[in-house]
Amino acid sequence: MTGDILIDVQNLSIGFTGRSGKLLPVLRNIDLGVRRGETVGIVGESGSGKSTLALAMMGYLKHGLRVISGRSLFDGRDLLTMPSCELQRIRGGKIALIPQNSGQSLSPNLRVGAQLTEALALHGKLALSAFPARVIQLLQQVRLPDPEVIASRYPHELSGGQQQRVAIAMALAGEPEALLLDEPTTGLDVTTQAHILELLSDIAVRSDKAMVYVSHDLGAIARVCSRVVVMYAGEIVLDGDATTVLTNPGHPYARGLLASIPRLGNPSLPIALEGRPPPPGDAGPGCSFVDRCAIAESPCRAERPGLQPLLAGGRVRCRLTERAESIPTKRDGKPASAGGSFGEPLVRLSNLAISYARQSLVDQLLGRKPQGVPTVDRVDIEIRQGEVIGLVGESGSGKSTILKAVAGLVGPASGEIAYDKSGALPATVEQRRPEQLREIQLIFQNPDESLNPRHTIEQILAQPLQLYFGLSGDALRERSIAILERVRLGAHYLDRLPSQLSGGEKQRVAIARAFAAKPRLVLCDEVTSALDVSVQAAVLDLLDQLRRDSSTTYVFVAHDLAVVRALSDRVAVLYQGRLCEIGPTSAVYSRPCHPYTEALISAVLEPDPGARPVLMAEDIMELSPPAKGCPFQRRCHRKVGPICESTTPPQRDAGAGHVIHCHIPIGELTSAQTVSALGNAVRPHVQ
Amino acid sequence: MSDGPATLAAITARPSRILSVIREVLSRPSGFIGLFLIIAHVVLALFSPFFAPFDFKAMNANAILLPPDATHWLGTDQLGRDILTRTIMGGRQAILVTAIATPLAVAWGGLLGIYLGLVGGRLDDILMRVVDAFLALPWILKMLLMIVTFGTGVGVLIPTLAFFYGIPVIRIARAATQNIVARDFVLAARARGHSRGSIMRRELFGNVLDALMVEGAMRWSWMLLAFTSLSFLGFGVSPPTPDWGLMIADSRNFMAIAPWPAFAPVIALSSLIIGINLTADALAKALGIDRAQAAVH
Numbered sequence: 001m002t003g004d005i006l007i008d009v010q011n012l013s014i015g016f017t018g019r020s021g022k023l024l025p026v027l028r029n030i031d032l033g034v035r036r037g038e039t040v041g042i043v044g045e046s047g048s049g050k051s052t053l054a055l056a057m058m059g060y061l062k063h064g065l066r067v068i069s070g071r072s073l074f075d076g077r078d079l080l081t082m083p084s085c086e087l088q089r090i091r092g093g094k095i096a097l098i099p100q101n102s103g104q105s106l107s108p109n110l111r112v113g114a115q116l117t118e119a120l121a122l123h124g125k126l127a128l129s130a131f132p133a134r135v136i137q138l139l140q141q142v143r144l145p146d147p148e149v150i151a152s153r154y155p156h157e158l159s160g161g162q163q164q165r166v167a168i169a170m171a172l173a174g175e176p177e178a179l180l181l182d183e184p185t186t187g188l189d190v191t192t193q194a195h196i197l198e199l200l201s202d203i204a205v206r207s208d209k210a211m212v213y214v215s216h217d218l219g220a221i222a223r224v225c226s227r228v229v230v231m232y233a234g235e236i237v238l239d240g241d242a243t244t245v246l247t248n249p250g251h252p253y254a255r256g257l258l259a260s261i262p263r264l265g266n267p268s269l270p271i272a273l274e275g276r277p278p279p280p281g282d283a284g285p286g287c288s289f290v291d292r293c294a295i296a297e298s299p300c301r302a303e304r305p306g307l308q309p310l311l312a313g314g315r316v317r318c319r320l321t322e323r324a325e326s327i328p329t330k331r332d333g334k335p336a337s338a339g340g341s342f343g344e345p346l347v348r349l350s351n352l353a354i355s356y357a358r359q360s361l362v363d364q365l366l367g368r369k370p371q372g373v374p375t376v377d378r379v380d381i382e383i384r385q386g387e388v389i390g391l392v393g394e395s396g397s398g399k400s401t402i403l404k405a406v407a408g409l410v411g412p413a414s415g416e417i418a419y420d421k422s423g424a425l426p427a428t429v430e431q432r433r434p435e436q437l438r439e440i441q442l443i444f445q446n447p448d449e450s451l452n453p454r455h456t457i458e459q460i461l462a463q464p465l466q467l468y469f470g471l472s473g474d475a476l477r478e479r480s481i482a483i484l485e486r487v488r489l490g491a492h493y494l495d496r497l498p499s500q501l502s503g504g505e506k507q508r509v510a511i512a513r514a515f516a517a518k519p520r521l522v523l524c525d526e527v528t529s530a531l532d533v534s535v536q537a538a539v540l541d542l543l544d545q546l547r548r549d550s551s552t553t554y555v556f557v558a559h560d561l562a563v564v565r566a567l568s569d570r571v572a573v574l575y576q577g578r579l580c581e582i583g584p585t586s587a588v589y590s591r592p593c594h595p596y597t598e599a600l601i602s603a604v605l606e607p608d609p610g611a612r613p614v615l616m617a618e619d620i621m622e623l624s625p626p627a628k629g630c631p632f633q634r635r636c637h638r639k640v641g642p643i644c645e646s647t648t649p650p651q652r653d654a655g656a657g658h659v660i661h662c663h664i665p666i667g668e669l670t671s672a673q674t675v676s677a678l679g680n681a682v683r684p685h686v687q
Numbered sequence: 688m689s690d691g692p693a694t695l696a697a698i699t700a701r702p703s704r705i706l707s708v709i710r711e712v713l714s715r716p717s718g719f720i721g722l723f724l725i726i727a728h729v730v731l732a733l734f735s736p737f738f739a740p741f742d743f744k745a746m747n748a749n750a751i752l753l754p755p756d757a758t759h760w761l762g763t764d765q766l767g768r769d770i771l772t773r774t775i776m777g778g779r780q781a782i783l784v785t786a787i788a789t790p791l792a793v794a795w796g797g798l799l800g801i802y803l804g805l806v807g808g809r810l811d812d813i814l815m816r817v818v819d820a821f822l823a824l825p826w827i828l829k830m831l832l833m834i835v836t837f838g839t840g841v842g843v844l845i846p847t848l849a850f851f852y853g854i855p856v857i858r859i860a861r862a863a864t865q866n867i868v869a870r871d872f873v874l875a876a877r878a879r880g881h882s883r884g885s886i887m888r889r890e891l892f893g894n895v896l897d898a899l900m901v902e903g904a905m906r907w908s909w910m911l912l913a914f915t916s917l918s919f920l921g922f923g924v925s926p927p928t929p930d931w932g933l934m935i936a937d938s939r940n941f942m943a944i945a946p947w948p949a950f951a952p953v954i955a956l957s958s959l960i961i962g963i964n965l966t967a968d969a970l971a972k973a974l975g976i977d978r979a980q981a982a983v984h
Contacts, residue, residue: 408878
């Protein structure tokens with residue numbers, strides 16, 4: 001169905017002037033044509049220039065960027081030299097952009113219907129009287145239920161997934177010939193993401209639009225795109241059809257990237273791709289990937305390889321592409337899980353409930369108790385010494401809240417947290433003994449937030465060392481260096497500021513700071529979700545190494561199920577602050593019993609062109625407060641009946657510590673599953 | 688205390704950072720002109736006895752309200768005193784008093800604001816309402832009340848100005864602190880079990896300092912205006928000491944026949960205030976602070 005070339009980027013280089021006054025390129029000699037009816041995925045890690053390229057395709061350069069050479073043609077005309085009044089007509093009308101965070105791109109004080117009408121009026125392709133019908137039609141097209149109701153709502157009344165759908169409807173309003181999608185599902189929950197991608201791939205198949213899908217997520221790309229372009233350090237390094245690029249790519253970087261992705265079906269740790277891409281202007285005369293390449297030879301350093309066409313179709317920027325196949329794309333690495341038995345229980349959460357409801361001044365004066373259903377309720381988890389327990393769930397599942405309660409940053413409303421042999425752990429940090437504080441350490445999601453930007457690495461590491469061990473002078477410095485070496489950084493990092501480090505290095509410093517306290521329990525809150533995949537693999541490997549060395553216990557919170565699978569011994573699935581299922585990782589992943597676990601695992605995207613997520617749960621917005629009875633009943637595809645709405649589900653024991661909270665009898669839960677989540681190449685598609 | 692050196696280093700920041708901020712300020716036209724004006728005024732105030740061509744007290748009955756000429760470059764006033772001399776020396780008191788009161792105001796307002804931003808809760812609720820109440824009163828009323836009670840003079844003016852001009856600083860410091868307190872590195876420090884004092888010193892101070900520096904520059908220009916206004920009303924510097932506010936007040940009566948005695952102090956005062964504002968602008972840009980968010984009190 002592909003037609004003529006609509007978007008044609010020719011030898012495009014874009015750069016900015018650095019502090020030294022030199023022109024630093026962020027895109028280098030990009031040649032890329034996108035045909036009508038074709039969906040091209042652009043993948044790359046942060047800083048690879050993929051978003052810059054997508055924006056250049058609609059003639060937009062971010063502030064400070066300049067064109068060094070080349071053209072960006074749309075329908076034969078160069079957008080980068082076009083006067084702005086003409087550009088305005090093309091943008092929206094012929095090329096539409098769907099941005100990452102659409103909640104922010106919708107106007108908060110206009111109803112959805114009014115915003116869509118505005119978009120229709122702007123493009124002026126319809127008579128005024130046809131607008132209302134077209135609005136409803138657009139909302140139907142993006143599969144929003146009750147389009148009339150949605151049209152009369154404000155953006156904040158919609159869930160993240162619904163907002164993204166409205167943004168897609170806005171983009172479709174001008175009936176564009178090309179759609180640019182910049183990470184359209186990043187930041188959405190797994191089940192929502194699967195729904196949106198389903199919609200997008202449907203648009204891609206049915207229309208003859210040229211689509212460009214920019215993402216760091218190979219799983220999302222695999223779902224939507226027929227052709228994939230891999231970018232590295234501002235260059236296209238590989239271009240080919242999706243199946244080849246995702247299964248047997250001819251470029252060492254793409255192979256390394258594939259190996260570094262944790263996968264649901266593989267319980268071992270992913271293989272890290274060491275090093276980092278060269279900063280703009282620092283690529284040297286040779287291949288930009290040469291420093292991280294496993295098969296590089298000396299000629300690779302001397303001359304930059306060109307983008308060569310391949311016999312089997314596609315293009316690759318590598319001299320040694322025939323030999324690239326020696327680099328494994330799948331790992332048969334060591335399994336992270338130590339398996340088997342663990343020590344005594346270290347932490348026991350019994351019937352834990354946490355509430356964020358705060359007494360207002362009026363309530364205090366009137367002596368009223370805070371109202372409302374607790375955010376986290378009825379959570380019973382026992383954590384044994386030396387094990388890694390994963391907490392998974394979508395946003396709002398209370399997983400981070402539980403961590404904060406264990407760390408003493410939010411007090412439980414009821415229930416208790418028992419620690420080691422000392423009995424109940426005091427609720428807040430202020431009441432805890434120094435020894436307890438030292439033994440429980442927390443690592444945060446985003447190292448940009450968790451490291452003080454004004455402190456050097458030395459000052460950051462000094463904090464726990466001075467506080468807990470009273471070290472100073474040479475002893476302090478020696479210990480700091482030893483800790484940095486444990487996280488595979490060197491002494492020369494001591495004088496640097498966090499802003500001078502890469503994302504992965506910063507997270508290593510944050511890990512070093514936690515391990516400086518010699519903790520027994522480390523709470524990891526989404527520690528890899530702000531990192532690129534190749535860096536993530538290295539951090540996971542580091543965390544695994546550290547816990548083997550010091551037999552530390554981890555509570556590992558993540559929304560990425562594959563990451564949890566790679567590291568955890570046991571996993572607890574949470575929904576709206578209530579426990580759904582808990583059990584050994586292998587059991588839960590190979591045989592998910594709770595309907596929510598089932599929905600969650602089947603919605604996970606695998607970087608595999610054959611894999612297709614199964615959409616079981618509706619992507620409706622969950623209401624607050626959580627439902628009475630079973631928290632998942634509103635979205636459940638296996639709802640039993642009224643009992644789900646009235647009664648708290650019983651605990652059903654599937655053996656070997658595998659507990660499911662559901663009304664469905666245990667025999668039925670373990671046998672009659674809608675899908676088997678793993679090892680099943682052809683999955684039924686449930687709408 | 689064992690954390691002495693690290694804390695000191697955190698507070699003073701890196702000299703390279705200070706240098707780079709100064710370089711950044713100077714690289715902007717507004718910063719360059721602003722700093723030039725401030726330095727020129729400070730140098731004139733410090734060394735004015737060397738620059739002044741006449742004795743500031745010397746009256747001359749034969750040269751009353753002379754227009755500018757070769758001997759008296761800016762003319763003379765109603766008592767025959769040289770206006771250039773009096774303008775050069777007229778800023779000494781104003782600059783001295785405000786240059787001491789500004790750091791005092793920023794220090795006490797900043798510390799209290801950081802503390803309130805960190806602890807929050809009931810104390811914060813109550814004290815911020817008190818701050819609101821103070822800000823609701825016109826400043827001139829508050830100042831006159833203090834002066835009437837304690838008398839005029841540098842010893843009263845400095846603490847009075849420092850007190851009243853520290854109150855808006857509380858707001859700024861508290862708001863800046865609340866932005867920082869919500870960030871994970873403060874949460875991390877709390878989870879480790881650091882004391883409040885330690886969190887204030889190590890985590891908050893360095894991060895709030897930028898906002899306080901810009902706020903301090905703003906407070907300085909407001910304070911200069913206040914001081915001059917007080918002199919103008921006769922509650923500041925007493926004659927015959929030359930002072931801009933006083934000079935404007937004295938020449939007011941002769942504006943119709945001799946406007947020049949009022950011009951010189953007005954231009955001197957406004958050039959200093961413009962200089963301070965330009966510098967504050969450039970400083971805010973160099974530090975990446977949005978001046979549009981700053982309070983206008």
